[in-house]
Amino acid sequence: MGFLGLSGAILIQLYHAVCGGEGNPATFILLLAIVPTLVMFLAMPFVRVYETVTISDKKHLDGLSAISMIIAAYLMVVITVENVLGLSRSMQIFSFILVLLLLASPLLVAVRALREKRQTLSSLDGPVLDTSALLDPPSSNIFPDGDHLVAEDSNILEAMSTVNFWLLFLAMLCGMGSGFATVNNMRQIGESLRYSSVQLNSLVSLWSIWNFLGRFGAGYVSDTFLHKHSWPRPIFMAITLGVMAIGHIIVASGVQGSLYAGSVLIGMAYGSQWSLMPTITSEIFGIRHMGTIYFTISIAGPIGSYILSVKVIGYFYDKVASEDDNSCFGSQCFRTSFMIMASVALFGSLVASVLFFRTHKFYKNLVAKRNLK
The missing domain is CATH 1.20.1250.20 (MFS general substrate transporter like domains)
Structure with missing residues (x-):
């Protein structure tokens, strides 16, 4: 949800990098139509169910949260500087490259989590987490309506x-x-x-x-x-x-x-x-x-x-x-x-x-x- 909230600012930075912020508005609309769809199709092969170790999940989630906060702070600085001082074409491209690197950084968290998961699973005899209970009908969670x-x-x-x-x-x-x-x-x-x-x-x-x-x-x-x-x-x-x-x-x-x-x-x-x-x-x-x-x-x-x-x-x-x-x-x-x-x-x-x-x-x-x- 957090990165979804940042998507608008990121796409505008992409528009500035590609078109210099002076292109036809139709170009930006085309960008909005293509880029999210392209990202979705590129990410689909990586979506799968992984066994997880619940006790170590929080630190990885905290890592993703920290990255999203860093991206938000960086975008805030870039937008403010661009508003007050203005940015040259080369600086716009450079700032967007940094945005791309920051957006790729969650992969490091995912790789680290996967490595730790494999190490933990290899040291355990049984399954780490039984997710079937998540879909079982609750027996007591009822309230008056x-x-x-x-x-x-x-x-x-x-x-x-x-x-x-x-x-x-x-x-x-x-x-x-x-x-x-x-x-x-x-x-x-x-x-x-x-x-x-x-x-x-x-x-x-x-x-x-x-x-x-x-x-x-x-x-x-x-x-x-x-x-x-x-x-x-x-x-x-x-x-x-x-x-x-x-x-x-x-x-x-x-x-x-x-x-x-x-x-x-x-x-x-x-x-x-x-x-x-x-x-x-x-x-x-x-x-x-x-x-x-x-x-x-x-x-x-x-x-x-x-x-x-x-x-x-x-x-x-x-x-x-x-x-x-x-x-x-x-x-x-x-x-x-x-x-x-x-x-x-x-x-x-x-x-x-x-x-x-x-x-x-x-x-x-x-x-x-x-x-x-």
Whole structure:
């Protein structure tokens, strides 16, 4: 999830290295269509199931996390320097080569983990980890949902018949929808506030980094508080949606630098939703049908984005835009839209709070059961 959050900034660096940042926008769109697909097909032969040693997994995961943080910090420095001082064509190519080397560094962690796994397996008589239990139906992980008892491993129809599913869906519609709407209109918002092209390009790249920090931070913090203090994950969803509402209010103010400050909060909160939602889905509804349930809930994002982008931002922008060229300059262009989106995010926070209270006992039992293993 973390590297997925950084992908936007990495692809923009690739565009600058290949086209110098001055090519036709159609070239960048073609790049977006080809590169992710090419990477996916190149990586497919390496995807397989490996036996693992659970006690040594954490240090390798920590290594991957450290690499992702280093990449994020490096991209932040490069984007800032390019924004303030500018980079020559040769420096753009050199900086992207360094990005490629950093992206290849997780292979070293994987090779080291594989070597340690082979050494450990050779010293053990039996299997290291029996993964078959992961797919066994749970016998006791059930919690009340209205008048029903919902098993942890639910199929999509069973999940959709619960209140918890629709609470999660509605919270995601508010959070992901307003996040999508913000990033989709960020350039037009910046143009209305008279940001330069360099500043707007930097904002798009920095959004990817803030998105990454939200994904990474929400997962780490929620894990820590869940296992150490039995805090249910939905409480962090409520908190991040509240932070998103604050970010929308800051953007709505239209003061100098408000788009930078607001997009930091919105981007981190938006990334947090993509980290928290899949984990909450797997914990509440189980992993057997997790993919189907996860992608069904993910539909909330495009639905919310369409409603807020077209029916809210588009509608209110057209009301204040010039009739001659449909342009608008000033904080009034998006103030009403972002105040509405702030209300939507705040409503999503309240919905997530309801989910928190409904699953509070379930999470306590879940942590207690895991501690017994």
